[in-house]
Amino acid sequence: MVKLEIGIFLLYALPQATGCFQLITPSQWGAKPANCSAPLKELLPENVIIIHTAGTPCQTKEECSRETRNVQDYHMGTKHWCDIAYSFLIGEDGNVYEGRGWRSEGAHTLGYNDLSLGIAFIGLFTERSPNEAAWKALKCLLDFSVKIGYLHPDYLLMAHSDVSDIVSPGVHIRDVISKWPHYKHQ
Template sequence: MVKTEILLFIVFAFSEASACFLLITPSRWGAKPANCSAPLQDVLPEYVVISHTAGTTCTTQAECSRETRNAQDYHQRIKRWCDIAYNFLIGENGYVYEGRGWRSEGAHTYGYNDVSLGIAFIGTFTDRIPNPVAWKALKCLLDFGVKIGYLSQDYLIMAHSDVSDIVSPGNPVREEIAKWPNYKHN
């Protein structure tokens, strides 16, 4: 009985989320195999770190898939990391591209990788914020993560530049997330 209730809850949560955002799995964006899969700590992630990929923006699934593959290639080949750094990436088409996913440790923010989700907007956002559909996808993804129990309901959101000496994601994005009630600035 309990398994049936859990299954129904998950099906309901996924159907509700699909009306709000579309998740593009690694196989659908053409990911290379990862060379690792370290799990997050046993506690729910308490932080969400927002960054940008510093590449080309995208507005179609084909473009965003290509840019996600480019980010993974850069992280694996040039940085010598075992996989794409981020847990999720968001394109200006409003789609969410799964990187390492909900339960795997990222490589996005030193000191926070094992206690946070790293989410990157696809593109360079130093002079502007992503479009409204990308922001909606971010909000829906986070709400969904809380609802299915993969993100603490008391999570704090911050810009990568709040905790690292880096420009990502740029002041316009940092100023936008600073408006969120759960924004954390160090």
């Protein structure tokens, strides 16, 4: 029932956001069916964890869809997780690729999966920052998520490395988000 309500809401609300970002749904990027459906906690997510996929960056919808499928294949086939780990992925084509979405628990950050959105930039960003189109898509996604009521207005924005002993998402991404108003170093 919740998925139906989200679908109906997005059918009407998403066109308002398309001037800022385009959401590529799992069926559009060629996702495999998920084997899980654990919802986030009933409270609005109050945390956003920014990650990178540590794979190949992408510049076109075709490349980004392929990379998103590769991430899902790795998470489901090698890690044996029930789906792609992230709530959303962002390509340097400026599109947002829906993973588990707004209401499903992720598998991106131990201790935060059930109360956060995990948003991953597609690619490896230890040597450089994502391009302007990707940053714009992130900002638009966050603003839209608050507007539609799927992210707490006073959310905390964190780098994956702020809450895990890991390099992701790289110092370049962390440096940028550390200047954003919602950033909170743990």
